[in-house]
Every structure is written in structure tokens, then in C-alpha cells.
Amino acid sequence: MTDENRKYFNMKIEPLLNxxxxxxxQEEKLASTMRFFYDKVPFDRDRMDQAGVTPENIKSFHDLAKAIPITGQADFRKVFDQFDNDMARSYLYLFGKERMDDMYLLTTTSGTTGIPTPYPVFHKTTEAMGELFGRIGWRCHFRSGDRLAVGFGLSMHAAGTPHLLWYRRIKGLTIIPIGAEVGTERLLSFIKLFKANILSCTPSLATYLIEKSREVLGHPVKSLGIKTLMCGAEPGAGIPEVRNRLESEFGANLYDVGAGYGASCNHPEYQGMHWVADDYCHYGLVDPKTHEPVPMENGATGLAVFTPLEPESTIFMHNLRFTLNDIHQVFTEPCPCGLSGFRYKIVGRADDMLKVKGVPVYPAAIQGVINGFIPRVTGAFRIVLDVPPPRVIPPLKLKVEYGENIGEAELPVLEKEIKEKMHAINKIKPEISWLAPNTLERAVKKTQFLEKAYEKK
Ligand SMILES: [Zn+2]
Incomplete structure (x- = not known):
């Protein structure tokens, strides 16, 4: 399989997705998966014991969903407490001795609050993930001769490390681990110096590079010659306005990746990310409140829940029915792009959800509307919370930066337009206070859209 023009990285398996x-x-792999977790992972064995089931009782994914509650970061934190924050003992319990003996790399989430979630990488992970990231990279048109600048965080940051480890399965690709930590000036200079033609980073960093390029390099970001932008780790790349702006400013194709093993496609209209990992990981949806399974039907929405089917070689999701806390919408009908794999769109993070008069509102959706008004606004904004989320006492308060070329006289009209669009799309009528351009801090990793005013009281 060396043909550079082949449709898929893996021509044998990928046509079978979905x-x-x-x-x-998947059903055939379930028995050995259940056996592995029962025999080798104390955390999952305890979950099965508590549910009163043995591996033999679980004959289908339906049985699994009925028997075992979902798990995630919050349960990990309980385990850390249980072991007095002794990470070595916590990991043994959570991941099992066999995998911990095989561990060779330990990374985490960006960890904005409390103890970050661990993402260990095992030697056995290398083969499996080389395959999965090969599929993803191929769909993002990584090819021989390309140079990939990694602009995700690399310091204990799970979004960056996979690039260094697993895209090497794409022959002829050179990976340049710059990392978000170096700051935008050095990032731009290195991209230019080493003639990188692929850039991976968060969509907010990519957006910031548009502003910074003229200042740092003295020319628009388009002159860098980036052909592919791979964005993830936060919503944005799936929002039409953000996407259009990044593609036209960079003169590149933008691919949205993450929140699981998937990548968006080249179709002009965003279709969500194609899930490429059916043979390695089972994907399911549950109701975010009741945790009852939601059928995988076209257009269905729910909390995404993953069960690894090659448990010895996992990354990101290491346990039975694990959730990354993202709300997804799925599309099971064939994609107009012609590529295989059902698609998922990120609606928002379950813990980011706000409720305004009972209506769920996600910061990602607000970002979409705001970014649609660039360049009349800079795109930077904050949601000011007077009480702890999810409850918001209406009106929802926004701080928004107006654009460089906007005069104060134009603000009332702009404000009216934004409010109308918010009402049409998000069913909310926000209160907007204006800020001068570049007032708000720009994040190189994950943008925090919430300003917790209640903490300052
Ligand atoms: Zn597609």
C-alpha cells in the first residue's frame, strides 16, 4: 500500500467502517475486551462486581450499556482521593499492572483545574495508534515530502504528543515539534524558517496567528504557504464562520480533529468528523442527564461514550464506557464526500453547558455567532457568570472586543445585529459590553470563555 493517491490509509479496513x-x-472483540478488563484492570473489575456481572454475562454492547454505568474524569478524581493523591497507586488501580508495566510515556490533559487526567501511553499503543493516526493524517492529506509544524501544547499536553509518536507511519512526513509553549512569535518564525506546509494547533491559536503574522513577519499569514491546517482540542474548526475565515486567511484546507479518533473531510460544507476507529474503539451515545443509551440514528445527540476494543494498546480512553465529557451529534447517513465512517459534531462540553431560562447554551455556539462578525469584532469575548454554572440569571452577559476599524458610533448597530443573530441561533438575548481590541488575554492552549465573576465577590 504505497500508492500516494490511494483513497484510504488502510484500504482493507476503512471501507468497512460503519x-x-x-x-x-466489534461484537467478536467484545468478549476478549471484557475478559481483559475483568482480569487485568482493578477499577473495571470493581465496576463489574458492583454491577453484579461477569464478562460472560455481557454478550452485546447493549448488555454492556445496561450493566455498567459510564465513567470519566470525575470518577478518576475520586480514585485519586481514595489513594491520597498517590499517583502510582491510583494508576495501577485505574489502568492495571499489565499496562502500567508496559508504560513508556505519561501525558495529561491541559489540567486547567485540579489534578489533570492522566493519559499514559503504553508500548503496545504504538502499533494501534500508528494505524489510527495514519488513517487520520491520510484523510488530512499528509503526504510524503510534507512538513508538519506541531503548534499544540507539548508540555504534559495530550493533544500534542500523538503528533510526534504516531504520524510517523505516514512515510516521508517530517514532524517539527515547535509547541504552543514557545509563543506566537517563535512559532511563526519556525514555520517560516523550516518551510512547514502543515500546521496543527487549536483554532483559537490559528486565529491569533492571523493577527500576529503581519506584526511579527511583516506579511499576511497566507504567504507562509500552509496547505493544511489541522485544528482540534477545542471547538472552532467545526463552526462555519471560524472555518471560512481560517481557510481563506491561510489559503489552506482546514481539518477538524479530536474528541475521539476522527477527522473532518474536504466537503465544502462542514459535515462533522468521520469516526475512523470502529475496529479499535466502540462509540456510543447516552443521554447527558439520565445516562440512558441513545440509539445511533442520523442526527441523534448525546454524551459520547467509548469502550476500547484493543485494551492493551489504548490512548485517551482506557476504561469501559469512558466519556471525555463531550456532547456529540452523529450522522450515520453516507457523507457527500464519499469517505467512510459515521460522522460526529461536537455540540459542546457537558461541563461547559449553561442554562438560560432552562435553554441549554454552549460557549462554542456563542463563539460561532461572534466569529461570524469578524472583522467588525476581533473574535475575542468572555461570558461573565454572576452565579456558578450551569444556571445563568438572564440576561447572559457578554464582553466582546470590537474590531480595529470600528468607530464607537457604529457599535449600537453592531450590537443590535449580534443580539438578533444570537436570538435566532441560540435563543438568547445577551447583554453586551464592549471592549477595545486586544483587551482580553489570548490563550495559546485552550481558550477559557467563562469569566467567573462570582469567584471575585
Ligand atoms: Zn465527509
Whole structure:
């Protein structure tokens, strides 16, 4: 399989994604998966014991969903407490001795609050993830001769490290680990110096580079010659306005990746990310409140829940029915782009959800509307919370930066337009206070859209 023009990285497996044949493969792997977790991972064994089931009782993913509650970061934190924050003992319990003996790299989430969630990488992970990231990279048109500048955080940051480890399965690709930590000036200079033609980073950093390029390099970001932008780790790349702006300013194709094993496609209209990992990880949805399974039907929405089917070689999701706390919408009908794999769109993070008069509102959706008004606004904004989320006492308060070329006289009209669009799209009528351009701090990793005014009281 060396043909540079082939449709998929793996021509044998990828055509089977999201087919009945693939579901058979998944069901066949379930028995050994359950056995592995019961025999080798104390955390999951305890979960099965508490549910009163043995591996033999679980014959289908339906049985699994009925028997075992979902788990995630919050449960990990309980385990850390239980072991007095002794990470070595916590990891043994959570991941099992066999995998911990095989660990060779330990990374975490960006960890904005409390103890960050661990993402260990095992030697056995290398093969499996080389395959999955090969599939993802190939769909993002990584090819021989390309140079990939990694602009995700690299210091204990799970979004960056996979690039260094697993895209090497794409022959001829050179990876340049610059990292978000160096700051935008050095990032831009290194991209230019080493003639990188692919850039991976958060969408907010990519947006910031548009502003910074003229200042640092003295020319628009388009002159860098980036052909592919790979964005993830936060919503944005799936928002039409953000996407259009990044593609036209960089003169590049933008691919949205993450929140699981997937990548968006080249279709002009955003179709969500194609899930490429059916044979390695089972994907399901549950109701975010009741945790009852939600059928995988076209357009269905729910909390995404993952069960690894090659548990010895996992990354990101290491346990039975693990959730990263993202609300997804799925599309099971074939994509107009012609590529395989059902698609998922990120609606928002379950813990970011705000409720304004009972209506769920996600910061990502607000960002979409705001970014649609660039360049009349800079795109930077904050949601000011007077009480702890999710409850918001209306009106929802926004701080928004107006654009460089906007005079104060134009603000009332702009404000009216933004409010109308918010009402049409998000069903809210926000209160807007204006800030001068570049007042708000720009994040190189994850943008924090919430300003917790209640903490300052
Ligand atoms: Zn597609």
C-alpha cells in the first residue's frame, strides 16, 4: 500500500467502517475486551462486581450499556482521593499492572483545574495508534515530502504528543515539534524558517496567528504557504464562520480533529468528523442527564461514550464506557464526500453547558455567532457568570472586543445585529459590553470563555 493517491490509509479496513460487517467485528472483540478488563484492570473489575456481572454475562454492547454505568474524569478524581493523591497507586488501580508495566510515556490533559487526567501511553499503543493516526493524517492529506509544524501544547499536553509518536507511519512526513509553549512569535518564525506546509494547533491559536503574522513577519499569514491546517482540542474548526475565515486567511484546507479518533473531510460544507476507529474503539451515545443509551440514528445527540476494543494498546480512553465529557451529534447517513465512517459534531462540553431560562447554551455556539462578525469584532469575548454554572440569571452577559476599524458610533448597530443573530441561533438575548481590541488575554492552549465573576465577590 504505497500508492500516494490511494483513497484510504488502510484500504482493507476503512471501507468497512460503519457497516454491518464492522459491527460483527466489534461484537467478536467484545468478549476478549471484557475478559481483559475483568482480569487485568482493578477499577473495571470493581465496576463489574458492583454491577453484579461477569464478562460472560455481557454478550452485546447493549448488555454492556445496561450493566455498567459510564465513567470519566470525575470518577478518576475520586480514585485519586481514595489513594491520597498517590499517583502510582491510583494508576495501577485505574489502568492495571499489565499496562502500567508496559508504560513508556505519561501525558495529561491541559489540567486547567485540579489534578489533570492522566493519559499514559503504553508500548503496545504504538502499533494501534500508528494505524489510527495514519488513517487520520491520510484523510488530512499528509503526504510524503510534507512538513508538519506541531503548534499544540507539548508540555504534559495530550493533544500534542500523538503528533510526534504516531504520524510517523505516514512515510516521508517530517514532524517539527515547535509547541504552543514557545509563543506566537517563535512559532511563526519556525514555520517560516523550516518551510512547514502543515500546521496543527487549536483554532483559537490559528486565529491569533492571523493577527500576529503581519506584526511579527511583516506579511499576511497566507504567504507562509500552509496547505493544511489541522485544528482540534477545542471547538472552532467545526463552526462555519471560524472555518471560512481560517481557510481563506491561510489559503489552506482546514481539518477538524479530536474528541475521539476522527477527522473532518474536504466537503465544502462542514459535515462533522468521520469516526475512523470502529475496529479499535466502540462509540456510543447516552443521554447527558439520565445516562440512558441513545440509539445511533442520523442526527441523534448525546454524551459520547467509548469502550476500547484493543485494551492493551489504548490512548485517551482506557476504561469501559469512558466519556471525555463531550456532547456529540452523529450522522450515520453516507457523507457527500464519499469517505467512510459515521460522522460526529461536537455540540459542546457537558461541563461547559449553561442554562438560560432552562435553554441549554454552549460557549462554542456563542463563539460561532461572534466569529461570524469578524472583522467588525476581533473574535475575542468572555461570558461573565454572576452565579456558578450551569444556571445563568438572564440576561447572559457578554464582553466582546470590537474590531480595529470600528468607530464607537457604529457599535449600537453592531450590537443590535449580534443580539438578533444570537436570538435566532441560540435563543438568547445577551447583554453586551464592549471592549477595545486586544483587551482580553489570548490563550495559546485552550481558550477559557467563562469569566467567573462570582469567584471575585
Ligand atoms: Zn465527509
Amino acid at each position: 457497516t454491518r460487517e464492522m459491527r460483527k467485528i
